[in-house]
Amino acid sequence: MKKERLQAKLADIAELDSAVDRDTAIHELWLKVKQKGVRKGTLEKSINRMMVARDKISVDDQMAELFGDDQYFVIRQGGKVRVGYWVEEAFNADGDTRKVLSLMTRADFALLLENEFMKVGDKSEPASRLWLESLDRPTYLSVALDPTGAVSEDVLNLWQGFGVVPKHGDC
Numbered sequence: 001m002k003k004e005r006l007q008a009k010l011a012d013i014a015e016l017d018s019a020v021d022r023d024t025a026i027h028e029l030w031l032k033v034k035q036k037g038v039r040k041g042t043l044e045k046s047i048n049r050m051m052v053a054r055d056k057i058s059v060d061d062q063m064a065e066l067f068g069d070d071q072y073f074v075i076r077q078g079g080k081v082r083v084g085y086w087v088e089e090a091f092n093a094d095g096d097t098r099k100v101l102s103l104m105t106r107a108d109f110a111l112l113l114e115n116e117f118m119k120v121g122d123k124s125e126p127a128s129r130l131w132l133e134s135l136d137r138p139t140y141l142s143v144a145l146d147p148t149g150a151v152s153e154d155v156l157n158l159w160q161g162f163g164v165v166p167k168h169g170d171c
Helices: 003-014 019-036 040-067 106-112 127-133
Strands: 072-077 080-090 097-104 117-120 123-126 142-144 155-157
Touching (some): 003 019, 003 040, 019 040, 040 117, 072 142, 097 106, 117 127, 123 127
Parallel strands (some): 142 155
Antiparallel strands (some): 072 080, 080 097
């Protein structure tokens, strides 16, 4: 069996949902290629790598769907580490709004998402734990209030602009 054809067969097997079906298909494929010196363990490792790659994409898609555009972030402030998020809040009688930083503990974040799970391989994993362990989650090591916006990417700039609109006339 040619290498390209073997890779295609392995990819097909990796897409099978049932572990029993995968094991059966691996065994049948191994019976066809063992005379060429291919070990069953090598086939299994190749399929596992393909499944991990497939599931990684799947987890990333699930993360994007659940957590959206950096809706949450980890922030260190005042010697404590919290999960942060922005809340829209009205600040005058005209109905103007501003974003206000809100913080919660890891336990609160886990409680908030306690009923949210992500499929990883054949298992369901808590979404909060997967997000907290993700290398892609936004993380800020400090905060600043800088109207110029000249802060590094690991600093959360709390500057949201002036809270009033300038008007001509006497003060």
